[in-house]
Amino acid sequence: xxxxxxxxxxxxxxxxxxxxxxxxxxxxxxxxxxxxxxxxxxxxxxxxxxxxxxxxxxxxxxxxxxxxxxxxxxxxxxxxxxxxxxxxxxxxxxxxxxxxxxxxxxxxxxxxxxxxxxxxxxxxxxxxxxxxxxxxxxxxxxxxxxxxxxxxxxxxxxxxxxxxxxxxxxxxxxxxxxxxxxxxxxxxxxxxxxxxxxxxxxxxxxxxxxxxxxxxxxxxxxxxxxxxxxxxxxxxxxxxxxxxxxxxxxxxxxxxxxx
Numbered sequence: 001x002x003x004x005x006x007x008x009x010x011x012x013x014x015x016x017x018x019x020x021x022x023x024x025x026x027x028x029x030x031x032x033x034x035x036x037x038x039x040x041x042x043x044x045x046x047x048x049x050x051x052x053x054x055x056x057x058x059x060x061x062x063x064x065x066x067x068x069x070x071x072x073x074x075x076x077x078x079x080x081x082x083x084x085x086x087x088x089x090x091x092x093x094x095x096x097x098x099x100x101x102x103x104x105x106x107x108x109x110x111x112x113x114x115x116x117x118x119x120x121x122x123x124x125x126x127x128x129x130x131x132x133x134x135x136x137x138x139x140x141x142x143x144x145x146x147x148x149x150x151x152x153x154x155x156x157x158x159x160x161x162x163x164x165x166x167x168x169x170x171x172x173x174x175x176x177x178x179x180x181x182x183x184x185x186x187x188x189x190x191x192x193x194x195x196x197x198x199x200x201x202x203x204x205x206x207x208x209x210x211x212x213x214x215x216x217x218x219x220x221x222x223x224x225x226x227x228x229x230x231x232x233x234x235x236x237x238x239x240x241x242x243x244x245x246x247x248x249x250x251x252x253x254x255x256x257x258x259x
């Protein structure tokens with residue numbers, strides 16, 4: 001799938017499924033958004049939530065000078081409905097913020113899917129103050145137990161998918177290395193395995209809908225949900241490895257300086 005097709009898919013997906021990632025993460029045994037927000041709780045200055053979706057991180061940073069941006073009007077409408085703001089409709093690759101004006105950038109689950117990624121990373125560098133922080137949460141492809149790996153085989157077989165064909169696979173387990181080559185200083189790179197309670201037909205259907213699969217038709221998603229519902233018995237959990245990378249913009253350079 002080329003970039004224009006991918007962007008059309010993402011736009012249509014979020015129009016049809018606003019807040020779906022937040023709903024999926026609500027099944028977890030602990031909040032991934034709270035984990036992501038930990039390094040930003042003491043940020044002194046504006047915090048920009050990049051591709052914020054329904055803005056779940058806003059609830060984790062209630063006292064921050066926070067602003068969320070997203071290109072999806074449906075996601076922003078859902079964020080507004082939940083009382084989260086201020087919000088701006090904007091592309092992650094063209095951030096309408098002055099250079100060097102942001103103390104921290106939060107990127108929850110967006111860097112593997114936003115395009116073009118070099119432009120997005122360049123914009124993050126531009127808007128951050130020297131010494132400013134980027135905290136990013138991304139899926140990890142490592143950390144599964146043998147039984148956890150088998151469970152994911154079961155899920156992907158139901159969806160008739162081999163993998164998630166996202167445009168920026170290097171922004172998953174390779175995110176720390178990518179940020180270093182993009183001019184950031186990586187402070188930490190941690191993996192944590194969450195457990196999703198997939199123990200009902202509703203949870204099974206939510207999982208089937210939530211995985212960003214462009215080839216997945218609504219009919220196939222419904223069939224996968226029915227198949228997974230038979231698997232989603234009481235007590236069923238699905239391991240979800242996530243990676244949190246925290247990086248700074250070095251103080252010895254300006255936010256506009258190229259790498």
